[in-house]
Each structure stands twice: as structure tokens, then as C-alpha cells.
Amino acid sequence: MFSTSLRVFVIYALTTLLQTANAATPNEWRSRSIYQIFTDRFARTDEFNTYCVPGYRGFCGGTWQGITNKLDYIQGMGFTAIWISPVVQNVADSARAYHGYSATNLYGLNSNFGTAGDLKALAKALQSRGMYLMVDVVANHFGYDGSAYDVDYSTLNPFNQREHFHVNPICFIEDYANQIEVEQCWIGDGDYPLPDVNTTHPTVREGFSDWLKWFIPEYSIDGLRVDTVKHVEKPFWPIFNYASNVYNLGEVLDGNIQYFCPYQNYMDGLFAYPIYFQITQFFSDPSATSANLVRAIGDMTSECKDTTLLGSFSENHDQARFANYTQDMALARNIIAYTMIADGIPVIYQGQEQHFSGGADPYDREALWTSNYDTDSPLYNFVKQMNAIRSMSFTKSSSYLAWKQTVTYSDGHIIAIRKGEANSMTLMVTNNLGEGAADYNLNMPNAGFATRLKVVELLSCREVNVDQRGGLDVQIISGLPSIYYPQYLLPGTGWCGY
Ligand SMILES: *[C@@H]1O[C@H](CO)[C@@H](O)[C@H](O)[C@H]1NC(C)=O
Numbered sequence: 099m100f101s102t103s104l105r106v107f108v109i110y111a112l113t114t115l116l117q118t119a120n121a122a123t124p125n126e127w128r129s130r131s132i133y134q135i136f137t138d139r140f141a142r143t144d145e146f147n148t149y150c151v152p153g154y155r156g157f158c159g160g161t162w163q164g165i166t167n168k169l170d171y172i173q174g175m176g177f178t179a180i181w182i183s184p185v186v187q188n189v190a191d192s193a194r195a196y197h198g199y200s201a202t203n204l205y206g207l208n209s210n211f212g213t214a215g216d217l218k219a220l221a222k223a224l225q226s227r228g229m230y231l232m233v234d235v236v237a238n239h240f241g242y243d244g245s246a247y248d249v250d251y252s253t254l255n256p257f258n259q260r261e262h263f264h265v266n267p268i269c270f271i272e273d274y275a276n277q278i279e280v281e282q283c284w285i286g287d288g289d290y291p292l293p294d295v296n297t298t299h300p301t302v303r304e305g306f307s308d309w310l311k312w313f314i315p316e317y318s319i320d321g322l323r324v325d326t327v328k329h330v331e332k333p334f335w336p337i338f339n340y341a342s343n344v345y346n347l348g349e350v351l352d353g354n355i356q357y358f359c360p361y362q363n364y365m366d367g368l369f370a371y372p373i374y375f376q377i378t379q380f381f382s383d384p385s386a387t388s389a390n391l392v393r394a395i396g397d398m399t400s401e402c403k404d405t406t407l408l409g410s411f412s413e414n415h416d417q418a419r420f421a422n423y424t425q426d427m428a429l430a431r432n433i434i435a436y437t438m439i440a441d442g443i444p445v446i447y448q449g450q451e452q453h454f455s456g457g458a459d460p461y462d463r464e465a466l467w468t469s470n471y472d473t474d475s476p477l478y479n480f481v482k483q484m485n486a487i488r489s490m491s492f493t494k495s496s497s498y499l500a501w502k503q504t505v506t507y508s509d510g511h512i513i514a515i516r517k518g519e520a521n522s523m524t525l526m527v528t529n530n531l532g533e534g535a536a537d538y539n540l541n542m543p544n545a546g547f548a549t550r551l552k553v554v555e556l557l558s559c560r561e562v563n564v565d566q567r568g569g570l571d572v573q574i575i576s577g578l579p580s581i582y583y584p585q586y587l588l589p590g591t592g593w594c595g596y
């Protein structure tokens with residue numbers, strides 16, 4: 099009796115030790131910066147820049163080995179993690195398998211992207227650079243080639259029984275305001291079905307846990323991007339998140355903060371969609387004013403469990419690219435600055451650094467090789483600067499990463515955001531004036547810095563003293579964003595000659 103329980107305890111302790119040795123926790127992810135890769139469109143193994151028709155629904159040839167070969171391009175911008183498309187085996191129909199969201203077998207791989215050896219080699223190459231691997235996963239649905247009403251469930255793995263899916267009766271979501279429908283009806287349609295998993299079924303819940311306990315260590319995965327979170331009942335997610343033993347960053351595609359934030363009580367992090375909608379509106383249109391964004395920032399901070407564990411993004415593979423709304427380069431820089439310095443773990447979608455301008459899915463999935471992986475492009479270098487500023491900020495100030503941002507100044511077209519203590523904070527000043535705007539001076543009455551501190555605007559290297567009441571004299575040149583930082587923290591960093 100005693101020896102059995104002791105043995106169980108020893109095995110438990112060893113398993114826990116082994117798991118924590120590999121796994122990256124939410125707190126470890128906080129300091130990361132993520133580059134989102136749409137695997138089929140990132141890099142081919144052969145490096146032939148084969149033409150890929152914009153909007154094409156099918157394979158253009160990107161692979162895991164292609165990613166491994168191009169890690170310098172990603173790390174060169176300062177990213178410390180990548181998120182890749184789902185890796186598991188998908189339906190045969192290439193129009194639905196190229197993105198990876200139509201799984202048939204969780205224990206197999208999408209062979210179009212390479213072999214198990216290729217995926218492990220990618221994980222190893224990342225590890226040797228100190229970078230993390232985040233893999234996209236879907237629990238809400240599988241895929242099937244054939245009619246929704248004629249699914250041969252035995253071809254799916256590991257959920258191979260009709261009762262593992264929502265089938266009484268099969269329905270397709272029509273009313274997105276009806277949460278039961280959102281959770282229990284299917285997305286997709288009768289001809290291209292996405293069989294909706296019955297995630298309340300005990301066998302299914304166990305099946306996901308068993309799969310994650312194999313999958314995460316098998317491919318040395320450090321974090322998960324979780325698809326279609328709002329389409330699954332909330333109580334499922336803590337089971338899933340816990341079994342994975344890594345940071346989970348989920349997709350709740352909704353702009354309503356009251357609807358959105360409660361999901362963070364069930365999962366480590368979420369892509370900050372309510373902020374995404376506000377920053378896209380504000381920064382894409384010089385006639386828009388900042389009020390809605392300022393309000394959303396406050397509401398997110400008060401309603402969400404921890405905004406510093408959310409994913410901060412301004413583009414992804416589902417939404418029209420920012421440059422599809424405006425070609426203005428100053429606005430493009432402002433939204434990138436916001437994305438990378440505001441609360442959350444920054445996520446930049448491949449191609450944003452090359453100012454790609456495709457419309458919504460499938461036009462936002464341009465092959466990156468058309469850019470020739472240009473490391474001299476203006477936004478490649480801007481992203482690199484933002485990653486460097488962010489990492490300097492959290493290296494020099496221990497409170498930066500968990501600090502909840504505050505808006506210290508806003509008017510119709512300018513928003514200043516503070517992160518950190520008064521003597522070691524980073525102040526980001528963004529605007530939506532546009533590149534043609536006249537230069538602009540303003541005195542921010544209370545920027546947040548300690549009085550009389552000497553600060554440097556890191557992108558222009560202009561130096562300015564905070565006045566004796568905490569006011570800061572800010573210049574806005576050609577609609578560009580600016581970042582103010584204490585001068586005394588710069589020596590040794592290389593910034594502005596220090
Ligand atoms: C899901 O499975 C559970 C357990 O077998 C069952 O009670 C429930 O009715 C199923 N739900 C739906 C919507 O099919």
C-alpha cells in the first residue's frame with residue numbers, strides 16, 4: 099500500500115519535473131515577441147520563388163524546412179518566437195488543407211509541410227537560437243471531404259464515433275448572437291463541412307488531454323495558438339490549457355469587451371481583438387478620433403484578467419491587411435508601434451514588415467517570397483527598432499512586462515501610452531495624422547515621467563527635459579510615432595550614440 103502510493107508519487111513528481119523542464123509558462127511568454135507564419139506561404143524548401151496567385155486556395159509550397167532555412171530573416175527583426183500554421187494531418191482537398199484548419203488525424207502530420215523529422219529539426223533550430231515554437235491547434239472542429247450528412251466518422255482520429263460530434267441534429271451557425279448555436283452548430287457548410295466536436299463528451303475531453311500530453315513534448319512545442327475559442331463551451335478550456343502545460347493564446351473573434359474578456363478566466367491569453375478593431379479604425383483614417391480607442395484601452399484593463407498576457411496584433415491571416423485600408427507609411431509605423439509597445443505579447447504577421455496590402459482571407463495570404471525577404475525594407479527595420487526598444491525596456495525595468503498601460507495624454511488624433519515607473523518608463527506617442535501632416539508641437543501636461551528627468555526620443559535622438567511639473571514638450575514630425583525613454587538608462591545600449 100505504502101510503496102504503491104510512494105511509487106505513484108515519485109512517478110508524478112518526475113513527470114511534473116520533466117514537464118516543467120520543457121514547458122514555457124505564461125510568465126515566460128510575456129517577454130516574447132511573436133512572428134506569425136502562414137506555413138504554406140512563408141518559404142519553400144527549394145527556395146525557388148514559384149509564382150503563387152494572390153488569393154489562391156491551394157498549396158504554394160511553403161514547408162517547415164523552408165522556415166528553418168529562413169530563421170535569420172525572422173531573428174534579424176528581433177523576434178523571439180514563431181507561431182506556425184496547424185501541423186496536423188488534414189483533408190485531401192488542397193483548397194482546405196493549405197491553411198491547416200481541416201484536421202482529419204491529430205496524430206498525423208500535414209505532409210505538404212514536410213516530415214516529422216523536418217518539424218523536429220525546426221523545433222531544434224529554434225531552441226538553439228533561444229526562440230520559442232508556438233503551434234496553431236483546433237479543438238472546435240475537424241474537416242471532412244464529403245457531405246456533412248454523410249460523414250464517415252471512422253476515418254477521423256482520435257474521435258472516430260458519431261457521438262463524439264455535435265450531430266443531434268446537424269446544424270450550421272446562422273445566428274451569431276445565439277451562444278448555444280455558436281457552440282453546438284457547425285461552421286462551414288453542408289458541402290465543405292467542419293464536423294463540430296462534442297467537447298462535453300468525457301471521451302473527447304480525455305482524448306484531447308491524452309493527445310496534448312503526447313503532442314507537446316513530441317515536437318518540443320513551447321506554446322499553443324488556439325483556434326475558434328468562442329465556438330467551444332468555456333469549461334472545456336481549462337482542461338485543454340492545463341493538459342498542454344504550456345501557454346495558450348486563443349482566438350476569440352469578437353470586438354465586444356464584455357463578451358471577450360471573460361474568456362481569459364478560462365485560458366492564459368487571447369488575441370486582443372477588441373483593441374485590433376479600434377486601432378485599425380483609428381490608425382487607418384486621419385479623420386477618425388481617438389475616443390473609442392482610449393475608452394477600449396481602459397475597459398480592457400478593467401475587464402480582462404491580465405492585459406499583459408494578451409496577444410497584441412494588427413494583422414493576421416483572417417483580416418484584410420492594414421495597408422489594404424491605407425498606403426500611408428506614417429500610419430503603418432504608428433500601428434506597428436502601438437502593436438509592439440502597448441500591453442500584451444506582440445504578434446506581427448508575416449508580410450506586415452514588407453507592407454503587403456492584400457484584402458481579407460484569402461488575399462491576405464500572399465507568398466512572402468515575392469518580397470525576396472528584403473531586410474532593407476522600411477517596415478522590416480521599423481519592426482526591428484520596436485523589438486529592440488521593447489526588449490531594452492523590460493531588461494532595464496523589472497516592472498515593465500507586467501505593468502498595465504495607462505493613457506497619459508490623448509486628444510482627437512494623439513494618444514500617449516505609458517509603461518513603467520516614473521523614472522524608468524517608456525512613453526509611446528502615436529497619432530493618426532498621416533504622413534502629409536504638418537509638424538506639430540505640444541506640451542503634454544503630465545506625461546508620467548519623474549520631474550526634471552532628461553529623456554530621449556529614440557527614433558529621432560532628440561533630447562528633452564521633463565519640466566518641473568512633469569510636462570513634456572513633444573514634437574510630431576511628418577505624422578511619425580515617437581518613443582521617449584530616460585537618457586540615464588541609455589549608456590551601453592548603442593541607442594542614439596550612447
Ligand atoms: C455531447 O455528449 C454528451 C455526452 O455523451 C451528451 O450528453 C450530449 O447530449 C452531447 N451533446 C450534443 C449537443 O450532442
Ligand SMILES: *[C@@H]1O[C@H](CO)[C@@H](O)[C@H](O)[C@H]1NC(C)=O
Binds near residue numbers: 421461
Ligand atoms: C485590397 O484588397 C482587395 C481585395 O483583395 C484588392 O482588390 C485591392 O487591390 C487591395 N488594395 C490594395 C491597396 O492592395
